[in-house]
Amino acid sequence: MILLVFLLLLSTHLLSAEEPLPLLLALSHTHGGATANASFLRAASLRSAARYRHRHRHRVEVPLPLSPGGDYTLSLSLGHGPSLRLYLDTGSDLVWAPCAPFSCMLCEGKPGFSSLPSPPLLLSSSPVSCHSSFCSAAHSSLPSADLCAIAGCPLDAIETSSCSPFPCPPFYYAYGDGSLLARLRLSRLSLSRLSLPRFAFGCAAAALAEPVGVAGFGPGSLSFPAQLSRLSPHLGHRFSYCLAAQSTLVLGRRIHPQERPRFSYTPFLADPRYYAVGLEAVSVGSTRIPSPAELRTAGLVVDSGTTFTMLPPLLHARISSEFSHRMARAGHPTAENAARAAGLGPCFFTSRGPVPTVALHFAGNATLSLPRRNYYAGFVHEGKKVGCLAFLSVLGEDEEDEGAPAGTLGNFQQRGFEVVYDIKRKRVGFARRSCSGLWETLSRG
Incomplete structure (x- = not known):
């Protein structure tokens, strides 16, 4: 027996x-x-837990602190150099840092310029070959004034592996309010417990109005998530951030089915350059204002690197008119001088009357109901309390870039929300969140 x-x-x-x-x-x-x-x-x-952790090590979320401000910075290291603070930017693809010797024009008064340390020499980095896919990515979709083309090494030569000299030539990279000239380099990137060998980044020798480096988190092949996905697809295919006084970036963010609060998702539009989403309408109080066709088709870029949301002129005018009408009915006098001083508008003197609600309605029945602080910026002007509608009108249209996104969802409107980018499922989600609570929960794990 x-x-x-x-x-x-x-x-x-x-x-x-x-x-x-x-x-x-x-x-x-x-x-x-x-x-x-x-x-x-x-x-x-204990043995079962150890075996589970062994199998799922690649699924561990990595929370990282962000320094708050008008823009948000991430701390990382390249090679054996000192720690760098780079702007988190989901609206661009390139990761770049100033390299000695570095010169910056029109940078006086820019955030970070006065305290800018001596840029690292990055001696532990190596050049990128002109035959590399990184090189062709850096030189693609550039204007005719591209410095590589002037040097006799246009994109078609790079893509056909006939370029010379061997290293990838210098490239020009432009933002909406600045630009830089850089060379691609390879080095080990380190942050928190992550280490990415042979990470491609821009080593900038000169910049225009861009004194601080940028960590590009866009969808392009040179971006931080794209390169991170080579090491760990899970970490590179999903990330989130929560912007507040204590801000958090989470690589490999996992959303559990039972998690609260629930996320509201909207799909990405088919634009390989940006995380663009369709904006269907904007509500001011009970009035729903439909978006123009270009915001539903070309979309709105979800951008951590832009402060205020930018909207087409006609939509901005209709929102401002409805908001002003409701503010006048609630007894808030107009403050025109404050609008000129702040560069926002319309602006109003603060009274005890209510401020109308504002909500953004996206494709897929996703609604972003904004807290008052996310659309009504309060400050003191000439000794009086005032507040301004915190949306901006797109000043002009780029006729040469037909089909480009028609606006931008800025980080001011995203504050106090966790914004998750699910690259694999091609969607972005929003959920009201205590950012400090999110950091405490994930950092304990």
């Missing part, structure tokens, strides 16, 4: 190697007492 029991237990163990044989023997023993069984259970539970 004893032999039969042993053979049955042994066969069970061979068929299910997940359960340790000592545990099965302990559970079949009727005289060992509760203490012996409990010790075996604890040993088995």
Whole structure:
């Protein structure tokens, strides 16, 4: 009988190697007492947890602190150089840093310029070959004034592997309010417990109105998530941030089905350059104002690197008119001087009357109901409390870039929300969140 029991237990163990044989023997023993069984259970539970962690190590979320401000910065290191603070920017693809010698024109008064340390030499980095896909990515979609083209190495030469010299030539990269000249380099990128060997970044020698480097989190192949996905697809395919006094970036963000609060998702539009989403309408109070066709088709870029939301002139005018009408009915006098001083508008003197609500309605039935602080910027002007509608009108249209996104969702409107970018499922989600609570929860794990 004893032999039969042993053979049955042994066969069970061979068929299910997940359960340790000592545990099965302990559970079949009727005289060992509760203490012996409990010790075996604890040993088995620890072993099971260890095996699970081993299998799912690549799925661990990585929370990282962000420094707050008008823009938000991420701390990382390249090679053996000092720690760098780069702007988190989902509206661009390139990761770049100033490299010595570095010159910056029109940078006086820019955030970070007065305290800018001496740029690292980055001696531990190596050049990128002109035959590399990174090189062609850096030189694609550039204007005719591209410095590489002037040097006699246009994109078609790079893509056909006929370019010379061997290293990838200098490239020009432009933002809406600045630009830079850089060379592509390869180095080890380190942040928190992550280390990415042979990470491609721009080593900038000169910049116009861009004194601080940028960590591009856009959808292009040179971006931080795209390069991170080579090391870990899970970490590179999903990330989120929560912007507040204590801001958090989460790489590999996992949203559990039971998680609260629930996320409201809207799909990305088919634009390989940006995370663009369709804006269907904007509500001011109970009035729903439809978006123009270009915001539903070309879309609105979800951008962590832009402060205020930019909207087409006609939509901005209709929102401002409805907001002003409701503010006047609530007894808020107009403050025109404050509008000129702040560069926002319309602006109003603060009274005890209510401020109308504002909500953004996206494709896929996703609604972003904004807290008052996310659309009504309060400050003191000439000794009086005032507030301004915190949306801007797009000043002009780029006729040469037909089909480009028609607006931008800025980080001012995203504050106090966790914004998750699900690149694999091609969607972005929003949920009201305590950013400090998110950091505490994930950093403990």
